[in-house]
Amino acid sequence: MGGSDASGPATEGLIVELRKLLRIARWEVATSTGTVDRRTVVILAVALLAAGAAAPALTAGGGGLDDGIYRVAVEEDHPYHDAVVERDTLRVVGTEASADLRIGADGVDAADSRKGDAALGELRDAVQSYNVRRLRAESDRAAAFPVLVELTFVDRGGVSVDIDDGASGGTGSDGDGGGDATGGDSSDGADGSNGSDGTDGTGGSDDTGPPGDGTGGAGSDTGDGGDVGTGGGPLPIPNLGGGGGVQEGTPADISAPFPFGPLVLAFLFVVPMNFVIQAYGSTIMDERRNRRGELLLVAPVTRVDVVGGKTLPYVGAVLGITIAVAALVGAGALAVAAVVPIGLLFLALTFLAAMFARSYKELTFVTVSISVFVTTFAFVPAIFTDVTPIALISPLTLVVRDLQGTGVGLGGFVFATGPSLVASAVLFGLGVGVYREEDMFTQRPVHLKALDALAAWIHAPWQVAATTALLLPFVFVLELLAVAILFALPLSVSLPAILVLVALIEEVAKSIHVYAAFEHERFERSVRSGLVLGAASGAGFFAAEKVTHAVQLVGLDQLEVGQAAFTPTSGVGPLLAVGLFLAPLALHTATAAISALGAVRGPRRYATGLSVAILVHAGYNLGVILLVT
Amino acid sequence: MSRDPRLTIARREFGALTSEKTIVLALLIQLFVAGFSSFLVVGLVSMYDPGSIDGASVDVGLVGDDGDAVADSLADVDGLDVRQYAEESSARSAFQDGRVDALLVVSEDEDGRVLIRASVPDSGVRSTYTVVQLRDGLEALERDRRAALSDRLSFEPLALPEEASASPYFGFTYTVLVPLLCFLPVFISGSIAVDSVSEELEHGTLELLRAAPITLVDILDGKLLTAAALAPAQAALWLGLLAINGIPVANALPVLALVAAVAAAIVSLGIAIALLAPDRRQAQLVYSVGVLSVFVVASLLPEHPANTVAKLAIGSPTGTTWTLVGGYAVAGVMGVTLVRVAVGRLSIDALGGDR
Numbered sequence: 014m015g016g017s018d019a020s021g022p023a024t025e026g027l028i029v030e031l032r033k034l035l036r037i038a039r040w041e042v043a044t045s046t047g048t049v050d051r052r053t054v055v056i057l058a059v060a061l062l063a064a065g066a067a068a069p070a071l072t073a074g075g076g077g078l079d080d081g082i083y084r085v086a087v088e089e090d091h092p093y094h095d096a097v098v099e100r101d102t103l104r105v106v107g108t109e110a111s112a113d114l115r116i117g118a119d120g121v122d123a124a125d126s127r128k129g130d131a132a133l134g135e136l137r138d139a140v141q142s143y144n145v146r147r148l149r150a151e152s153d154r155a156a157a158f159p160v161l162v163e164l165t166f167v168d169r170g171g172v173s174v175d176i177d178d179g180a181s182g183g184t185g186s187d188g189d190g191g192g193d194a195t196g197g198d199s200s201d202g203a204d205g206s207n208g209s210d211g212t213d214g215t216g217g218s219d220d221t222g223p224p225g226d227g228t229g230g231a232g233s234d235t236g237d238g239g240d241v242g243t244g245g246g247p248l249p250i251p252n253l254g255g256g257g258g259v260q261e262g263t264p265a266d267i268s269a270p271f272p273f274g275p276l277v278l279a280f281l282f283v284v285p286m287n288f289v290i291q292a293y294g295s296t297i298m299d300e301r302r303n304r305r306g307e308l309l310l311v312a313p314v315t316r317v318d319v320v321g322g323k324t325l326p327y328v329g330a331v332l333g334i335t336i337a338v339a340a341l342v343g344a345g346a347l348a349v350a351a352v353v354p355i356g357l358l359f360l361a362l363t364f365l366a367a368m369f370a371r372s373y374k375e376l377t378f379v380t381v382s383i384s385v386f387v388t389t390f391a392f393v394p395a396i397f398t399d400v401t402p403i404a405l406i407s408p409l410t411l412v413v414r415d416l417q418g419t420g421v422g423l424g425g426f427v428f429a430t431g432p433s434l435v436a437s438a439v440l441f442g443l444g445v446g447v448y449r450e451e452d453m454f455t456q457r458p459v460h461l462k463a464l465d466a467l468a469a470w471i472h473a474p475w476q477v478a479a480t481t482a483l484l485l486p487f488v489f490v491l492e493l494l495a496v497a498i499l500f501a502l503p504l505s506v507s508l509p510a511i512l513v514l515v516a517l518i519e520e521v522a523k524s525i526h527v528y529a530a531f532e533h534e535r536f537e538r539s540v541r542s543g544l545v546l547g548a549a550s551g552a553g554f555f556a557a558e559k560v561t562h563a564v565q566l567v568g569l570d571q572l573e574v575g576q577a578a579f580t581p582t583s584g585v586g587p588l589l590a591v592g593l594f595l596a597p598l599a600l601h602t603a604t605a606a607i608s609a610l611g612a613v614r615g616p617r618r619y620a621t622g623l624s625v626a627i628l629v630h631a632g633y634n635l636g637v638i639l640l641v642t
Numbered sequence: 643m644s645r646d647p648r649l650t651i652a653r654r655e656f657g658a659l660t661s662e663k664t665i666v667l668a669l670l671i672q673l674f675v676a677g678f679s680s681f682l683v684v685g686l687v688s689m690y691d692p693g694s695i696d697g698a699s700v701d702v703g704l705v706g707d708d709g710d711a712v713a714d715s716l717a718d719v720d721g722l723d724v725r726q727y728a729e730e731s732s733a734r735s736a737f738q739d740g741r742v743d744a745l746l747v748v749s750e751d752e753d754g755r756v757l758i759r760a761s762v763p764d765s766g767v768r769s770t771y772t773v774v775q776l777r778d779g780l781e782a783l784e785r786d787r788r789a790a791l792s793d794r795l796s797f798e799p800l801a802l803p804e805e806a807s808a809s810p811y812f813g814f815t816y817t818v819l820v821p822l823l824c825f826l827p828v829f830i831s832g833s834i835a836v837d838s839v840s841e842e843l844e845h846g847t848l849e850l851l852r853a854a855p856i857t858l859v860d861i862l863d864g865k866l867l868t869a870a871a872l873a874p875a876q877a878a879l880w881l882g883l884l885a886i887n888g889i890p891v892a893n894a895l896p897v898l899a900l901v902a903a904v905a906a907a908i909v910s911l912g913i914a915i916a917l918l919a920p921d922r923r924q925a926q927l928v929y930s931v932g933v934l935s936v937f938v939v940a941s942l943l944p945e946h947p948a949n950t951v952a953k954l955a956i957g958s959p960t961g962t963t964w965t966l967v968g969g970y971a972v973a974g975v976m977g978v979t980l981v982r983v984a985v986g987r988l989s990i991d992a993l994g995g996d997r
Contacts, residue, residue: 045923050920050924052918053919053920053927056928056932057927057928057931060928060932060934060935061931061935063935063938063939064934064935064938064939067935067938067939067941067942078817078818078821078946078948078949078952079813079817079949079952080945080949081949081953081958081960082813082816082817082952082953082956082958083958084958092800093800093803096800102813104958104960113958120803121803121804127812128812128956128957130812131812131813133803133804134805135813136803137802137803137804137805140800140802141781141802143800144799144800147797147799148795148797148799150797151795151796151797153794153795154753155753155754155755155791156788156791156792156794156795157788157795158755158784158788159755159756159784159787159788159791160755160756160780160783160784160787161751161755161756161757161758162758162759162760163757163758163759163760164760164761164762164773165759165760165761165762166761166762166763167737167761167762167763263784264777264780264781264783264784265777265781265784267773267776267777267780288927291923291926291927291930292923292927295921295922295923295926296923302844302845372658372837372841373837373838373840373841373922374658374659374834374837374838374841376837377833377834377837377926378667378671379667381667381671382667382670382671385671385674385675
């Protein structure tokens with residue numbers, strides 16, 4: 014097609030492409046909704062209705078998981094008898110030898126075991142809450158509850174910032190601007206009830222849990238994530254982060270803020286995505302079954318059209334679900350914009366898994382692993398929302414911030430969502446690379462297919478450098494996740510662990526595609542080409558790392574663990590600074606060359622070379638930290 | 643070599659699982675989920691239970707009229723350090739500077755109650771810990787005050803039993819972790835069965851078997867055997883690991899029998915769903931929603947299955963517990979029988995081919 018206008022044919026071509034893509038998307042929607050038969054819908058509806066009807070029995074009383082697990086021998090006329098009977102976890106048995114607790118006239122005798130100790134702890138809680146219940150009936154309220162407490166949560170500013178003091182270039186949102194005392198304003202409006210222990214009002218309410226209850230309730234929540242959303246009435250979103258304003262009542266009425274709100278959010282947003290990726294994985298896998306996809310491959314459409322068209326409806330589903338959940342919990346556009354990258358990451362990983370899997374069983378397990386990984390990635394850093402800038406690693410933190418009304422700067426937003434977005438794009442790119450006959454319809458182990466996918470893009474040394482640069486978002490996500498998980502540990506454990514982990518992640522990212530290229534005979538197996546590719550990979554890594562120095566934006570380098578992961582270059586003399594700036598280039602090319610030389614000679618040597626490279630890298634990082642601090 | 647075609651098929655199924663490393667992946671997932679929930683609970687418990695954190699104490703700034711009596715009561719509680727201030731302004735600035743973790747302003751209302759206005763910093767995990775500690779102290783204060791006013795009360799509060807040195811993880815281990823590790827393999831086994839059957843159906847490989855000297859029931863027996871045997875095997879592995887780590891599980895054999903029975907029932911359910919559903923996507927959807935709702939509906943039983951496992955594992959089974967274990971055994975046998983009868987009536991023609 015020759016057009017006189019330079020932009021005309023280009024846009025026209027784009028529109029044609031887009032139309033093809035949309036046609037495939039329509040076809041995908043039609044086939045997948047068309048095959049859902051009425052019986053499936055009816056069965057699903059019945060199952061959900063049954064679960065809905067029975068849900069109150071499960072949610073009432075923390076699920077009854079710990080009912081009657083401790084046996085107590087107590088006479089009926091003993092003062093403790095009623096307290097024991099009213100406690101679910103304790104069970105009255107006749108005076109037999111098997112009891113864990115024996116309550117007699119001369120006191121309580123606990124069995125000499127850990128179970129006996131645990132039962133004694135339960136008894137103490139039981140008596141305490143029994144006292145409170147009985148005292149509620151007293152007419153002289155002032156004598157029954159002689160202490161009144163009014164608890165206020167104050168945004169002290171200094172506490173949460175004393176870690177990132179001075180480095181808050183991108184973290185201006187950390188709360189210093191917010192007023193005092195009412196950090197939890199907006200979340201208050203959204204929830205009303207405090208899911209884990211129903212102590213919302215002041216005084217009065219009958220079911221004020223004894224102190225120990227909080228643990229039990231929260232524990233069982235963790236166990237079966239599936240039914241987090243099944244509670245009737247208002248959603249059990251606990252107070253997010255802060256305590257949410259003011260609490261009043263007797264000491265027993267005070268409830269501690271539940272710091273794991275992000276977990277509930279993670280489940281609310283992530284659980285529905287699991288259903289989407291299950292369907293998505295199936296449809297991609299279907300293309301590979303019985304060579305069905307061949308028809309589309311020979312049709313006059315590009316691979317991008319096919320993959321894009323098949324993916325589009327599921328992106329739409331993710332978007333729709335996210336908006337619905339956000340509306341449900343009262344979050345705004347920021348939350349939606351933050352969660353969608355998680356959804357894309359889900360889809361991209363699933364796409365790749367469906368391209369690699371040899372059977373449905375394998376696909377199921379890879380999908381479950383993906384969902385566990387992404388959930389961890391979304392959830393773990395978000396625990397620390399109020400504590401450190403580390404939390405911004407997870408897009409979920411943005412949701413929490415959105416609910417709390419604290420907001421976030423542009424830098425923070427890019428930092429939280431950027432890596433996920435770029436990583437999804439790269440994963441889709443890898444998958445499209447193997448969306449071709451020789452890969453789709455052959456049965457090979459997953460890891461070999463992964464190498465195929467990497468090698469598909471590599472034909473020249475510069476592509477090695479580019480691939481390394483593109484793998485950087487993964488390096489980023491993994492390193493940040495490692496920091497987030499390890500930073501809670503004491504420094505003596507976390508520091509060495511992080512040094513080795515970071516070296517491992519970076520070295521693998523720099524060399525795995527070089528290895529794949531050699532295995533696919535893309536380059537001559539010689540020392541020279543090993544050195545060339547190693548240098549290219551190291552340089553690509555260095556360049557990309559310098560471009561994306563976003564870590565500094567959010568002040569993550571101020572954390573000591575963060576320093577181990579992201580070499581600091583501030584606060585040292587100019588000469589040293591220049592040295593520190595260029596030293597990574599030398600390091601990255603050297604270690605990449607070491608593992609590339611190993612890769613030249615096959616898998617065993619590659620493993621050896623990689624190990625050496627990791628050790629060198631970890632040693633270098635340690636040296637830099639010792640030098641700077 | 644065994645001659646029983648069912649065993650041959652079971653061995654082949656198992657071989658497929660191992661060659662794809664799916665079992666390794668499944669075990670890793672379970673380990674991860676268990677480790678993750680333990681990590682959470684250890685975190686939670688260490689916040690809710692001050693005793694499990696060593697040396698971390700909460701500094702409380704105290705100011706007000708009746709400060710001395712309040713300070714005495716608070717000081718009796720472990721993990722609270724009380725500092726009294728004469729002026730509210732100096733106490734407030736100490737709080738703002740972070741020299742104290744909480745600020746209590748004490749006054750008295752017209753009924754003679756102690757009125758405490760407490761301020762706690764809004765800083766996530768740390769404020770949870772502070773509030774929990776503070777609540778313990780204030781409850782001690784409440785007890786002391788109440789005891790002084792006991793002549794005005796008709797009910798005399800019971801004296802609390804001595805404080806126990808209980809491990810805070812004890813209850814969690816038996817009521818959440820052990821049931822989780824028992825039922826997760828069951829769920830996974832059912833999922834394997836669904837995949838395995840729908841794969842045969844969608845590839846049209848069942849049709850080929852018309853030529854082979856085995857029946858459809860034999861094939862499904864083989865699949866059922868593999869999937870249903872995997873669950874108790876994994877559960878046994880977890881229980882063994884727990885025992886090595888100093889968490890003995892009482893009644894291990896009944897627990898494993900329960901897991902085996904439930905696995906037989908759930909795997910039969912999975913196979914039935916896979917045979918009836920038009921494709922794998924819908925089969926998996928119906929299966930996972932179905933099992934989740936079975937888990938919820940099970941709470942209508944006198945004991946939830948998870949509670950039954952907990953009671954067995956902790957060593958406090960009741961008569962109901964044993965009855966239910968028997969019930970699950972019956973349910974497992976019935977599930978298997980039903981599926982076998984139903985499959986015996988199906989013809990391969992009705993299933994075979996690419997749908």
